[in-house]
Amino acid sequence: MIVIDRDLRANGASVRNFGLITATGQERGASWTRARRTCAIWEEMAEQAGFPILQRGLWMMARRQESHAVLEAFAKTEMGEGCEILSRAAARACCGEIVNESVKAVLRSPMELRVESRQVIPKIAAWLAERQGVMFLRESAALCVEPPRIKTSRGMVAAGAAVVCPGDDMASLFPEHIAKYQLARCKLQMLRLADPGFRLPAALMSDLGLLRYAGYSALCESAPLRARLEVEQAEHLKQGVHLIVVQSADGSLVVGDSHQYGATQDCFSQQHIDRLILDEFTAATGRAPPEVRERWIGTYAASADRTMFIDAPALNVRIAMVTGGSGASTGFAFGEEVIVDLFGRSSS
């Protein structure tokens, strides 16, 4: 097996993300099931490739009556399996540092995993190369994919079949096939904050996330919350801001994010948007944000109506794209489906 990548090392969405593998909140049905399977594979990968899971679980923190109602409704669905709702007092007993008077309740999920993507993705690649016999042809653009030959910027590669995973490049390979899915490029702003001096009990999200994630937002109980947030946090919604906070081994926090859609995205972070993210951090945790240590942007290919797709431009070629911004959470299970689609069986 050979992986062809035009970068010397992973530098796209897969290392710019939160490293949060989340099932809770993924779209009900196939996406949620994929996310649970993907969590299980991440656990296996961590053991085999030798990297740590830095955090486990999610706290979805509700500070409005309407968001509390969404959490209650969610917990009663099959997606709430294993989750529990903590009162403010119970949450405070677990982590007093982040539970202020505005918190109404917390949905605690045990399912989520958090890894440090920028360290883990290279580690997985090294494990694949050293232990699984996978070859990596780096700094090489795939120019034409027609098995049994793939033309690259460094010459021909022989391959009986190919899976094209172009990230957010919708123009280079099979553009006419990709165009059918009417994708946009989504730009996200991200921040790393200094260690706040205590450990988070889990990854954190807040009310805005209940509209962002289809597993919650598709519940009819989310309508009153949407109406209220459209009045109270209109600018956050306009910029696609919601809150995720995860913690790294050194205590620092990765905090985001925003979502802006278009064909071509500039590479500039806007202070105004960072401010909205940090305001939500303060509203959710009751704390002033620690000092900003890093800022970056990431992009992914986004669809308005599907979280992923497999397209078959030829019998032995598949285009596989996660288009819902959830590749870390659903990608491994999706990869299994792609292999079954291509070969009619799972790989060993």
Ligand SMILES: Cc1cc2nc3c(=O)[nH]c(=O)nc-3n(C[C@H](O)[C@H](O)[C@H](O)COP(=O)(O)OP(=O)(O)OC[C@H]3O[C@@H](n4cnc5c(N)ncnc54)[C@H](O)[C@@H]3O)c2cc1C
């Ligand atoms: C800021 C941010 C935060 C996110 N947070 C999360 C999260 O916490 N949890 C989650 O589940 N998901 C998250 N996501 C989404 C997730 O990261 C993506 O869905 C996933 O990483 C996409 O993986 P990919 O391999 O398709 O794309 P990428 O990681 O972008 O990789 C694509 C690769 O293909 C190469 N390539 C493209 N075309 C060619 C070509 N013709 N020839 C050679 N090489 C080529 C590129 O150079 C690149 O290396 C986030 C995304 C972003 C941007």
